[in-house]
Amino acid sequence: MKKLTLRFVGYELRNAVGNWFSVFFGVAFPILMSLLISKAFAGEMPAESVPAFETGVFISMSLVVPMATLLIGYAANYSQELEKEVPLRLRLFGCPEGVLLGAKMIANLIFVTAALAVYTAADILLLRIEPPAAGSALLLVFSIYLLALILFVLAHGVATLFGRFGPTYAVTMTLYFGFMIICGLMGVPVERLPAGVQAAANVLPMTYIGNDFAGFWQGGSYDFGPLVLSFAILGAISFAILLLGLWKRRRRKIS
């Protein structure tokens, strides 16, 4: 059986870069969104409030990078692979499921890193972003990577569960826009959403990152309890969906 190699990671990285869903939604889209929202609202507020507002936009739109790259781009790509039985073909060449999963995860985290770097550089050039406290910046980066890992598991699980592009894309697109809306990333604050939707928002880490992180961007205290709990809940659900998908696609071994 083959092991996880740099060649496999390079293969999966090319696979991610060659996927226009990831390139458009994960790289171009968040830059366009942050620019659009900033320019649409910044003109209506006092000049001294603009940097704080645009910083908030930068932080909340940074969530689009892992969400779009993984929920839309990766899920679309992997479900098409499953539909054409590419993973089965690779497995028959002696590439175990675990090796493929590991290579895909590493490659997509590298892609997210590159996409975040491009997004940050573009927003620094185009928006007025307040300089962060070191701890806050590190916390944002850590949170985005943790979120990316969980969303990778969720996207892989949904694609594995359905095994086809159509239903996978429908579900992950619904999840993507659903998360965007209920976490307050589409312009409607969480507080103005119905109580039931607010309850759902409270178990999603994107709600806390997108709405609260700007508050301690330049320093200050914050209660991380709800954020940690939301990561645990989303992570557990995603892992359960992955296990369900793997169980559904299990195969009988030679005796």
Place this chain on the structure above:
Amino acid sequence: MLTIDRLQVRYGNKTALLVDRPLEIGAGDRIGVIGSNGAGKTTLLKAVLGLVPYHGRIRTKLRPEDISVHMQQNHYVGTMPVKHIISAILNTDVKTDKKLRGLIDFFEFSGCMDKKYPALSGGQKQRLTIILVLYQDAPLTFFDEVTSGLDFETRQKLMEKMRAWYAGKESAVMIVSHYYDELERLADKLLILDHGRVAAFGKTDELFRRYCGRAVVTIPANEKNRALTAHIKTVAAPAHLLAFPCADETDEAHLASLFIRENIDYRRSGTDIEILYSNVLSGGGAL
């Protein structure tokens, strides 16, 4: 090397495959698997590969990596040139690996290395998988309808390349095909499946002698020929042919002289798989 015993594969209430006697695949075997659509050919391969649930036993000391397979459908990602796919799957450098370069040259694939998979022609796609499969040099290799969908010329070239590649090698090969001429060139044993059951299994020449005799002479099945040969014993044959079994040289000579005298085109064969297949399935049993 691998023994299949009392194997049963069911899809819902339907038995897709039932192997009630042991089937053994030994080192160096070249086994052709033949049968109509739904006969259980691909199901057999999938069971051996553990891709479908089954009852029964498949005994082997081979590890999964000792078995390579060319499936009926083989797809790869379309996001990068195929050279990167080859490099990742085989974990090798496509530029410096001599064994791989040899295969690429042998199958005339070097011009395709920078193309993406969807841009390859049908024959090029088949050759890509063949290169990946052959590189593994596995003790046991399955080919499931390698040439389906290819034009006659490409099919012939591909088969000739594969025959040359395996000449003198000890690897066992099991090849599923609807094309009798491919099996005549590549296989020395036959597994004939019919409606999910094993109709016959053994060396091609032995099966031929058992079901058809020493040789068979065939002529076109038209009214004149039917009338001329009405008194001569026939065996089962495709609708466009009349086939006459020959127990010995005298029988052959007698038929040949008759057809020469009557100016009838005839063909003599001692290994014709199409005739053998027709006779195994005709239900007439061995001669």
